[in-house]
Amino acid sequence: MIPPIVRRMLGLRTPDAFARADDRDWRKLISQDVQRVPAGATGRRRAARSWFNAALIGLLLAGMACLTWFALDEAPAGPRASALRVRTDGWLPEDAVRALAFPSGSSSARDVAAIRQSLEADPQVLGARVRRLADGALEVELRERLAVARLEPVAAPGAVPSIRLLGADGVPFAGAGYPAQAVRNLPLVTDLPPESSGGERRSAGLELAAAFLAAARAGHGQLHAEWQAVSLRDCLDGRTDIPGATFRVIVRPASQPADRPALEEIVFSNAEWNRELAVLAGLRVDELLRRPGMTARGYVLKLHVRNRSQPGTVTMEPRLVPAASR
Amino acid sequence: MSPAAPILLVGVGGAGSSLVGRLAGSLPGTVRCLAVDADAAALAASGVADQVQLGRSSLRGLGAGGETRLGSDAAEAETAELRRRLAGAPVVVLVAGLGGGIGGGATPVLAALAAEAGATVLALATLPFSHEGERRLASARDALVALHRAAHGTVVLRNDALLQLAPASAPVSELFAETGRWISAAIEAISGFFAEGALLPLDPGALRSLLPAPGSRAAFSTGRAEGEGAVLAAARAALASPLHPHGPEAGRHEHLLVQVVGGPGLTTGDCQAAVAALRSELGGDRITLLGARIDAADPASARVSFLAASPAPAAPAPAPAPSPSPRGRKGARAAAPSPQQLFSFAQEENLRRGLFGTSAPNLFNGEDVDVPTYLRKGIRLPSAD
């Protein structure tokens, strides 16, 4: 408003009840000058109380904000709304992850635990870690079951046959996202028992083969590279208590030189394949096959011998047997 | 100073002179009476031997008609005569009804004259009833202020309070008789201060020490009781009397004079007890004087009277700088009373209003509604059992 000194200079009067205004309403003549902080001792007490209340409310709000921050992790979010960031040590593509995380059947938002569960339900995913980020995106870290072998593709009637791979622990899975090159060199596991060829059921034979192949790949890479397939014909479902339970490794014919008889198969026993692998690694198979007297076209390397005279024992006695005599 | 008549009782105005006339016969010999009025007929009817007629030329034997100005002029006209009559008495007691013209106008003049003559002037003034109208009351208040200034001590008797003294069924004329009785009791007490045969005698100079200078505020009351513990009961009755101002505004007084009149069995101890009771209520911190007298005529009863006074401050504050006189009124000297007198007068007025004494008067339809209704309407209260 106009300061008093200017008012005096201009000859204006402060509006009061003696002014000749028409109705002299108190609101027009008296402007309320409400002090923000009340005066006096009582005023200070009131201001302190309200300050204290405000501080208390502020603290509570801060506490609730912290709780909310933590709760946001568990808070639900819609499938399309959130971005998805996938990190995996395997080959699973993002849309497959999204399809797994948000199955098309349910439209409501899912929390992180549910997403993780559905991810881990897929046999290709060994373990998943799902985190919700501050901007609402989902971060997924996957550990995948890496394939050690191929399986015969299973085709549902009328559908495209899908790749089937075998993980190191014997669990078959559909290898989504695997590029052809990675799959091509994997050995094939064949002659599965009829029951286990239909579904994804684990079988002990598969476990055995997978373990064996994983170990071979890890420890004896150059040997493993020559193998084409693993046959579980005599595997007897992977039982290790029966001395005759064996499995065969079919060697890739192209890996064999042409000037000597080919090594066609290697037979391992269920129970002792570890030691047999070690023995095989020490064997100079090429020399053995070039010995004079090796006249058959192909040989089978048997790394053990079952002693017929003493059933129940297996001796380590590698022997090359002509392949025709099956 | 003639020991024959140390007290001169002067009745001023119609009310005063008729009162004095009524009392003239019953007063002790130590009291001399004088009636002063302008109304010749009233003077003649008063029955007082010594008379002074005021305003012989101006008023020609008629009354002042309620005009205090006329009254004071008339008194000033007779200054010489009055001086002659007032001389020689150590104590002059003026009795007047301040509502009237002579009473209100002449009394201050007489008080000034008597004080000049060297007497101790005690004024017993009555204020008109509330239902006599505000105008009379207002002029009485002005006269009271002037009287305060002139007399050594002024005791105000409010007629409203006097009303409460009379029995409920008494007619109005009885009220005046009641006033007379009161004044006679006062005179008796005062004269009794100096009478012979006192147990504890006082001399007239004592009164002077009580009322050293003009302008003291004084209070007087008397009480009577009989029987066992009569003296203390009489003291309490004096305090409880309606004429004695009561309440927080009554204040305390610095000087106290107590007179005890009792039967032959009166002891100093009784007197001291009475004095203690009075002091607790009234003060009397600077001077307390006790006079006691045996009255063989009425052995069983006791009478206690007191006169309490607060002298005006010894060194009056320097008068406030006179405000510049309004233009066109050169030489006009406002006869406004000094602040002290107004203050003491105001205190007197406030006593009527009780708890609202110090607040602004509350006028509704011209009446001060703070004053208790029963006082204003003159309603007599039944006496307490």
Next chain:
Amino acid sequence: MSKRRTVPLPPRIAAVDIGTAKTVVLVGQVVDRSVRLLGFGERRTEGVVKGVVEDLERLTECVHGAVADAEASAGFTLRNVYASVNGPQVDGERVKGILTVPGRDRRVTVADSLGAAASARRIEPPPGRMTLLYMAQPTLLDGRQVANPVGMTGERLETSFWRVTHEEGSLRQRIGMLNGMSLEINEFLLGSHASACAVAGEGDKRTGCLVLDLGAGTTSWILHYRGHILCAGCVPVGGEHVTNDLCSALRVRRDVAEDIKLKFASAVHHPDDANKTIVKEGLPGGELQFNRATINLVASVRVRELLEQVRQDVAGRLRQIFGRDVDLTPAFLPSGVILTGGASQLAELPVAAGEVFGLPARCAIPATEAAQLRRPEYACVLGLVAAALVNEAPPRRRPAGFWDILRNLFRS
């Protein structure tokens, strides 16, 4: 959104009533026609005598204390208040605005009715006084009283108001005092109007009644006639005057007189009380005896004089309004006299009021949930809350957001 997510918020109203004997600050909500108490603060008023402020500092302290108490009990800070005005510094007068209806068809429009109201407000109040309020009074169209003239036809439209004015100096003082406590005044309301809102029902106001609020220092009155406020006024005599009279008559101290008044005084004097004695014990001088007839005579004389003064004041105002003498008869005011306020608790007061006014008289207390407030001395402050509601915006309903839920959590 489901229905339970909206928040009905009846407005919270803080009312301050500064009287001669006590200052009350009430924070309330109006719920279903009764006042729900949220916060309450009361202090003995110091510095006010007979309704006029004598010592502003002490008054400020005591009002501030009451405000702080009310805030503490309500649990939130007060920012806006409604204050009551009462006492000899408040005056009222009737202002009338006349408008000739323009237009060929003589139909009254909204602009016309507003114009009539504006012309009423153009009348200048007496010098040194400020206008506080306008209270609606009947609108006359061609001499006929109408509720709403808009749309009707007529030639002459008269709108009148009862305008309440206040002395400037004391008004500025009051505003300054409340502003210093960081309170903004929404509106000033007339104390007698507030008391009438608390104790007189709609039916009483419609038929016509005279409401008297007998306080400690002042007695304020308001006259309702045919549903409108006709006039209001104040007589500067209250319960304190009765105490003072008793003090002077019985020659006792103020607190003893007050005690005697509360226990024994009556507005009607019975001659056969003369022999009954009241003994008051516990006094410093021992016990004292009083005659009951004295007590009743003194009290009844004073109360009758007060009622008579009110009657004269009412008659004077009515003469101003109607231009002729109007008798207070039951035909004029069927609902009679309604007495409230602290001093109305005097025994047999309705009888005395009935005799003085010639109207049926009764005492009334305000209706409220809180039992401690169902006393006549709180009629003014309770009525303030109810009367202020007219001023407030209608209660809001809106979807409860996060902050609302949070706020409601802290509101008990």
